[in-house]
Amino acid sequence: MNIVVGVSGGIAAYKSVQLVRLLVKAxxxxxxxxxxxxxxxxGAPTWEAISRNPVTTSVHxxxxxxxxxxxxxxxxxxVVAPATANTIARMAAGIADNLLGTTLLASVAPVLIAPxxxxxxxxxxxxxxxxxxxxxxxxxxIGPGEGELAGxxxxxxxxxxxEEIADAALALLAPxxxxxxxxxxxxxxxxxxxxxxxxxxxxxxGRQGVAVAAEAALRGADVxxxxxxxxxxxxxxxxxxxxxxxxAGSAAxxxxxxxxxxQGADVVVMAAAVADYRPATVSDRKLTKESGGVTAIELVxxxxxVAGLARDRAPGTTVVAFAAxxxxxxxxxxxxxxxxxxxxxxxLLVVNEVGWERGFESAENAVRILGRDGAVVASVDGSKRAxxxxxxxxxxxxxxxxxxxxxx
Ligand code: CTP
Numbered sequence: 001m002n003i004v005v006g007v008s009g010g011i012a013a014y015k016s017v018q019l020v021r022l023l024v025k026a027x028x029x030x031x032x033x034x035x036x037x038x039x040x041x042x043g044a045p046t047w048e049a050i051s052r053n054p055v056t057t058s059v060h061x062x063x064x065x066x067x068x069x070x071x072x073x074x075x076x077x078x079v080v081a082p083a084t085a086n087t088i089a090r091m092a093a094g095i096a097d098n099l100l101g102t103t104l105l106a107s108v109a110p111v112l113i114a115p116x117x118x119x120x121x122x123x124x125x126x127x128x129x130x131x132x133x134x135x136x137x138x139x140x141x142i143g144p145g146e147g148e149l150a151g152x153x154x155x156x157x158x159x160x161x162x163e164e165i166a167d168a169a170l171a172l173l174a175p176x177x178x179x180x181x182x183x184x185x186x187x188x189x190x191x192x193x194x195x196x197x198x199x200x201x202x203x204x205x206g207r208q209g210v211a212v213a214a215e216a217a218l219r220g221a222d223v224x225x226x227x228x229x230x231x232x233x234x235x236x237x238x239x240x241x242x243x244x245x246x247x248a249g250s251a252a253x254x255x256x257x258x259x260x261x262x263q264g265a266d267v268v269v270m271a272a273a274v275a276d277y278r279p280a281t282v283s284d285r286k287l288t289k290e291s292g293g294v295t296a297i298e299l300v301x302x303x304x305x306v307a308g309l310a311r312d313r314a315p316g317t318t319v320v321a322f323a324a325x326x327x328x329x330x331x332x333x334x335x336x337x338x339x340x341x342x343x344x345x346x347x348l349l350v351v352n353e354v355g356w357e358r359g360f361e362s363a364e365n366a367v368r369i370l371g372r373d374g375a376v377v378a379s380v381d382g383s384k385r386a387x388x389x390x391x392x393x394x395x396x397x398x399x400x401x402x403x404x405x406x407x408x
Contacts, residue, residue, distance in 0.1 A: 001076040001173055003028045004107075005051070006100040008080065008087035009037025011150045012116040012159035016081045017042060020050045022166035023079075027383050028173075031071060033057070033100045035087065057099050068099055072106030079169050080104075082116030082159045085127050091139075092130035110172050112140040114165045119155030142168045167239065171218055177396050179220030184261045185213040186272035188228035190251040194297065195283040202273045206230030208322075208365060208384045209271030210238045215388035216267075217243040224261050228254050228272045251275050251302040262309050262317070267395055269320040270306040271350075278302055310345040318398055320391065321346040324354040338374045347372055348394055350387070369394045 003023050007016050013034070023030045032047040032055050044055045059068040072078070080087060080100070087100070091113075096102045104111065113134065121127055122144060135141060143160035159165075187209020191199035206227060213225040217240035225238055225245045235245065246261065248254040251274050262268045277299035287294050310319040323340050327333035337351040352367040365387045371377040371394065378390045 001028050002074050003030045003169065003173075004071055004075045004078045004103055004109075005030055005032050006078060006080040006083075006087075006103070007032060007034040007038040007042070007047070008082055008084040008100070009035055009040060010082040010084045010116045010159070011041060012082035012114075013038050013041040015159060015162050017046060017050055018162035019079070019081055019165050019169075020047065022162060023169060024051060025383075026166070026170055027386055029053070031055075033071065033103055035098055035100055037084075059097075059099050059102055068102035069106035071099070072103040072109075075103070075107050075109040077109050077169060077173055078104060078107055078111045079114070079165065080111070081114035081162075081165050083113040084115075085117045085121040085124070088113065088115060088127060088130045088134065092133045110138070110140065112142060112165070112169055112172060114142050114159050115144045115157075116159035117144070117157050118149055118151075118153060119157045122157045140168070140172065163236075163239075174215075174218040174220075176220040178216055178392060181216075181221045181266040181399075182224075182264060183213075183216050183221045183267040183269065184224045184226065184258065184265045185209055185216065185269040186226040186228065186248075186254060186258060187213065188230040189273040190228050190249070190254055190275045192250055192275045192278035192302075193282050194279050194294075195285065195287045197286050200275060200277075200279065200297075201229070202275065204273035206234050206272075207237075208387065209269070210234055211384040211388040212269055212271055212391055213243060214238045214240060215385065215392055219392060221267075224265075226254065226257050226261060226272070228274075251278060251305070255303055255305045255308070258305055258309060259312075262313070264314075265317060266399070267318045267320065268306075268309055268313070269322075269391070270309070271322050273324065274302065274305055276302055304344065306346060307344040310347075316402070318348070318395055318402075319346045320348045320350065320395065323349055323351045325351060326354060334368070334370075334376070337368070337370055341370055341374060347398060348377075348391075350391055372398065 007013050030051045031053045032051045047055045096105045144156050145158045145160050146156050147158040148154050149157050188206035189202040189204030191201045193199045213223050217223045223243040228248050248257045280298040280300045306321045341349040349370040350367050365384050366381040367387050368376050369378040377394050380387050380390045
């Protein structure tokens with residue numbers, strides 16, 4: 001989607017560089033519109049490099065394409081960060097003598113502002129009245145937070161952190177089509193202990209499952225993310241008020257947690273990479289060379305968690321599995337996937353081709369999504385977030401089709 005980020009002249013402008021980066025990373029086309037004053041804090045080359053789009057501040061640039069209105073007309077969302085007392089006052093009054101002003105006036109898109117100013121300016125009745133006017137018009141206001149301000153003062157007036165502003169911006173863009181649904185998503189990879197210090201594991205980082213969970217929360221679902229050995233920085237992407245994280249280590253633990261959490265869920269997504277086998281015995285003490293060493297490990301099979309969830313589900317629960325394949329051809333990929341879908345009894349299957357270089361530990365993914373009848377309902381080659389969005393589109397379609405079927 002098209003996001004315009006308006007930057008007004010405050011020291012917090014440097015934090016908006018990170019905000020722009022996060023919005024671009026989430027797959028959006030971002031155009032930065034700094035005021036002249038803002039360029040004294042962060043220059044145009046920085047905004048252009050980070051947003052990957054040209055930056056202009058003047059209404060007289062690119063007149064042929066009527067840039068001063070086109071930007072606003074084409075925007076799906078406008079974020080003003082930092083929003084200084086001056087910019088807020090101009091917005092309230094509808095003043096349009098710079099590109100940000102004309103862009104705002106020419107737009108019907110939702111607007112989010114992140115105020116940043118000195119405490120006295122924030123508390124001034126003029127600013128408070130202007131903010132109240134903007135709120136009345138439907139402008140979303142996030143912050144300011146309390147904390148240290150430029151010059152050593154402290155109090156309300158500090159712009160919120162870029163991550164928080166980006167989350168709020170993305171939430172405004174997301175459709176709320178999963179509102180009222182309770183979903184459970186597993187992510188990561190299980191570790192099957194051998195002894196207190198060693199395990200058999202896999203290369204799954206949990207990024208794809210975390211993206212699936214975060215996208216569901218953005219679209220209004222109540223989400224439980226069951227994380228199997230997902231690193232803290234990866235879990236960061238799952239911060240959301242309606243998302244709860246539960247941890248599980250081994251396949252047995254993951255199975256037990258999933259069975260509990262899946263009760264009463266509308267949708268269950270098994271994105272975690274589960275070990276098919278575990279060591280037959282787990283030593284209480286570290287296995288050492290002195291105690292005889294280990295040259296072979298006897299394995300026993302783990303239960304198929306998703307097959308069990310599909311078998312025991314309550315009517316109306318949609319179950320989604322993932323499949324990572326290393327096929328020799330495209331036909332083989334789809335054939336294997338369809339067999340897996342049937343064997344596990346799941347509604348939807350997300351298939352991705354993996355290899356030494358593909359699929360794991362990266363932000364990108366290429367997948368096919370199989371619908372109930374095994375037909376490919378979506379093909380995505382993009383960010384893990386884009387894959388997550390396509391997955392929920394497919395789930396929403398399947399749930400709607402069920403509801404229509406039940407109504408007849
Ligand atoms: N899965 C599971 N429990 C297991 C193994 C896998 O719930 N013990 C789930 C995974 O979470 C994933 C799906 O099953 O959603 C597919 O996993 P995959 O490893 O591709 O399938 P396998 O059943 O292991 O088949 P194969 O080894 O033949 O590819």
